[in-house]
Amino acid sequence: xxxxxxxxxxxxxxxxxxxxxxxxxxxxxxxxxxxxxxxxxxxxxxxxxxxxxxxxxxxxxxxxxxxxxxxxxxxxxxxxxxxxxxxxxxxxxxxxxxxxxxxxxxxxxxxxxxxxxxxxxxxxxxxxxxxxxxxxxxxxxxxxxxxxxxxxxxxxxxxxxxxxxxxxxxxxxxxxxxxxxxxxxxxxxxxxxxxxxxxxxxxxxxxxxxxxxxxxxxxxxxxxxxxxxxxxxxxxxxxxxxxxxxxxxxxxxxxxxxxxxxxxxxxxxxxxxxxxxxxxxxxxxxxxxxxxxxxxxxxxxxxxxxxxxxxxxxxxxxxxxxxxxxxxxxxxxxxxxxxxxxxxxxxxxxxxxxxxxxxxxxxxxxxxxxxxxxxxxxxxxxxxxx
Ligand SMILES: [Zn+2]
Numbered sequence: 606x607x608x609x610x611x612x613x614x615x616x617x618x619x620x621x622x623x624x625x626x627x628x629x630x631x632x633x634x635x636x637x638x639x640x641x642x643x644x645x646x647x648x649x650x651x652x653x654x655x656x657x658x659x660x661x662x663x664x665x666x667x668x669x670x671x672x673x674x675x676x677x678x679x680x681x682x683x684x685x686x687x688x689x690x691x692x693x694x695x696x697x698x699x700x701x702x703x704x705x706x707x708x709x710x711x712x713x714x715x716x717x718x719x720x721x722x723x724x725x726x727x728x729x730x731x732x733x734x735x736x737x738x739x740x741x742x743x744x745x746x747x748x749x750x751x752x753x754x755x756x757x758x759x760x761x762x763x764x765x766x767x768x769x770x771x772x773x774x775x776x777x778x779x780x781x782x783x784x785x786x787x788x789x790x791x792x793x794x795x796x797x798x799x800x801x802x803x804x805x806x807x808x809x810x811x812x813x814x815x816x817x818x819x820x821x822x823x824x825x826x827x828x829x830x831x832x833x834x835x836x837x838x839x840x841x842x843x844x845x846x847x848x849x850x851x852x853x854x855x856x857x858x859x860x861x862x863x864x865x866x867x868x869x870x871x872x873x874x875x876x877x878x879x880x881x882x883x884x885x886x887x888x889x890x891x892x893x894x895x896x897x898x899x900x901x902x903x904x905x906x907x908x909x910x911x912x913x914x915x916x917x918x919x920x921x922x923x924x925x926x927x928x929x930x931x932x933x934x935x936x937x938x939x940x941x942x943x944x945x946x947x948x949x950x951x952x953x954x955x956x957x958x959x960x961x962x963x964x965x966x967x968x969x970x971x972x973x974x975x976x977x978x979x980x981x982x983x984x985x986x987x988x989x990x991x
Contacts, residue, residue, distance in 0.1 A: 608815060610861075614751045614860065615740070617778070619778070619779045620780045620849070621780075625779055625783070631739070632657055635777075639662050640681070641664050642705035643701055644698055645784075653696065653741070665685070667684060672703075672756070691736060697743050701743075702747065706754075707768050709738035710768060713733040714732060725764060731770040733772075741779045745782070745797060746883050748800070748860070749856065750780060755773065756872075756882075758875075764873065764877075780849050781849075782848075797831075797943075799882060800851050801825065801936075805825065806866075809913045809975050810865050811863070821855075824858070827847045831847035833939070866970075869970045870990075874961065878953055898911065904976065958987055958991075962980055
């Protein structure tokens with residue numbers, strides 16, 4: 606456990622059913638012309654739009670379909686500048702929130718997204734703080750409402766890379782579980798398992814700290830109980846609230862303690878294949894846990910990560926004598942129950958394994974993994990997830 610530590614998050618968080626109604630007044634204190642980046646059907650955004658207009662904030666809509674690309678941010682930035690926007694709102698899943706977060710950064714900084722993008726860009730620092738940004742999640746999964754990076758795809762490079770900066774943290778996060786009531790079961794399943802992954806990886810990882818540990822323990826317990834309920838009945842308000850809470854906790858944890866092998870693979874898989882982020886994470890999760898435990902037992906039997914996996918297993922199963930390996934069986938079972946398809950469903954084939962292993966080994970998330978995995982071990986993870 607790293608002590609001392611640093612912790613930072615969104616300046617303000619509003620959580621609970623109906624909290625969306627408080628967003629317009631908060632927005633009016635930040636600007637007069639809002640770029641509204643949405644990834645949701647217009648009827649879901651309509652109450653927000655009406656509230657903003659009533660509060661004297663003009664709404665410039667920018668609907669986005671799918672995960673944001675560099676080109677989409679370029680075009681959105683031209684639009685936002687032409688319309689003299691002074692505030693950005695991202696409402697939707699991780700894609701819309703990340704698009705909004707990237708646009709808030711580009712609105713305040715000169716140049717092109719590639720000037721600032723990691724890995725495939727020039728990686729320059731964002732000198733100016735982002736324009737005020739409000740994040741409103743409509744899924745319970747990414748935690749993007751409290752993270753300081755935006756993941757952008759470059760279809761040309763077939764990779765995803767982050768725009769990152771401490772001033773990219775949202776000014777306000779509005780987490781209203783009511784917005785998730787209408788999600789279809791497959792989205793509920795994949796985003797929910799992403800949330801669970803984002804609670805397990807920071808907890809067992811190298812950068813865990815005492816504050817993120819609190820969030821992870823609470824979040825894993827909530828998600829374990831709520832995931833089966835929300836799958837059976839998407840209208841279960843208590844289960845939806847529990848998942849929104851778990852997702853927020855995962856975001857708080859990952860933004861401050863990093864991730865691990867699942868996300869190390871999810872980046873190249875998502876860049877090369879049309880697999881939604883949550884679905885890729887879900888398919889990888891049990892296998893990454895299994896291989897990590899096996900590697901720790903073989904090469905670092907004294908690592909405290911083994912005790913942490915056992916704690917995760919106790920939280921997942923509710924059994925006080927659960928062992929680390931029980932975390933593997935519990936996560937495999939929930940993936941089956943929630944009908945998570947293997948990665949081959951998105952076109953990932955045997956022949957892609959060497960390339961994916963190479964890219965995953967370089968991924969920034971892999972640095973948080975509790976042990977450095979060998980290429981053979983990385984191969985085992987992806988082989989089993991296909
Ligand atoms: Zn994730």
